[in-house]
Amino acid sequence: MIQNYNSKKLYERLPIYVHFLNSIQESNISSTTISKSLNLGEVQVRKDLALVSGKGRPKIGYSTKNLFKAIKKYMGMNHASKAIIVGFGKLGKALYDYAGFSELGIDIVQAFDISNTTDFVKDIKELDSYCLENEILFGILTVPSTEAQATAEKLIRCGIVGIWNFTSVRLNVPSHVVIQNENLAASLSVLVKSTLDKKVGNDYEKSNETNDSYTSKKH
Amino acid sequence: MIQNYNSKKLYERLPIYVHFLNSIQESNISSTTISKSLNLGEVQVRKDLALVSGKGRPKIGYSTKNLFKAIKKYMGMNHASKAIIVGFGKLGKALYDYAGFSELGIDIVQAFDISNTTDFVKDIKELDSYCLENEILFGILTVPSTEAQATAEKLIRCGIVGIWNFTSVRLNVPSHVVIQNENLAASLSVLVKSTLDKKVGNDYEKSNETNDSYTSKKH
């Protein structure tokens, strides 16, 4: 594949830029400044921006507004994507209440549970009708792991094609469905192991550095 | 570097194996079976296991018990790592109550907050004395983003060298400290974008597949 670079890692960084651009006042911004503010590689930022946006100007940088729009367009953040949460427990509640997703064009429009139903938490039985009526594409799975596979299948039957999976189960789904596993336990383990590596292997700098887990890179 | 393959991705998979091994009854298990159960590449699993464990036997596989022990040893999961949570809000509470971390040798031993103090949530003012007394190495950062940098610095002053960062801030920390960013918003964006890509680019199979975000791999 020639120069058609479209990667998961890129997709993770673009929202970070969006959040950053949202937070600044300047009407122009350079890739250099962005890279320093976010602890990312300078070349990497430039490459990312070049891919999604129009030209930048030497000595000036990019128009903040245009850059912002370009990234949002590229990521499909303009038309708000509607998502539902299934499993309104501790984690589901935290995610449901979090305001930061809307900045990225994602609205969590409804929560479902098998028992904790309230005004704004519907019974899981209503899943079908709700999803079909509202054309929901995304589901956030925060049910107990024992219920994970069965619940995922329910979601898929309702037309959901993207599942954010917080359970520890590796779901089995048809090929048209996208799964994003959010394995928090694994993630914490990575931190622990990386930290221990660093503490032990202080002989010379370990070559383990990656953009997201380590700090003080020499950009 | 020759064959000293020690990657972040590997560190993410090993806990998945641990969880799986914990859940099965069989006293022997083959890499083939593991790979099918977890939707991972067969060769990849074999390579992972070869790196951390003793030999497997043709037609039999590995001893479940030995494999389990080997991975835990490799990952440093034997001596329990103690972590604290700072910011006992919705997310902090969910993490604090989650039982699944102990399987991976991690104990969340204490929570701190600036206001919601209770019997088991200490005031942030006690952070110093607690961390030093108890030799805490890991901190989970779930304070509001406005407090993130300042709080991270507090943690570091208390001897913490690994921070699991749930805030949207890209922390600036000294080089001996490891940061694991858990950017949930970015992760959700990846799901949305990947799903949209797939829906649109159905001309021929997109070459975007990765082990963690997509399903129905042809292993």
Added chain:
DNA sequence: GGTATATCGATAGAGTTATATCGATATACT
């Protein structure tokens, strides 16, 4: 207007991670 330079874009290369392939071997089965 002329010069210095911050920033850009492009290319090449290095590093990391995953997959395909194949011969070796211990085990199951006849």
Added chain:
DNA sequence: AGTATATCGATATAACTCTATCGATATACC
């Protein structure tokens, strides 16, 4: 005991991702 084969381990290759470098250029400043 002899044969078929599931599974292993190793090597080679492919795919993906990041970084270093450098010439081009629009802008700032004299």
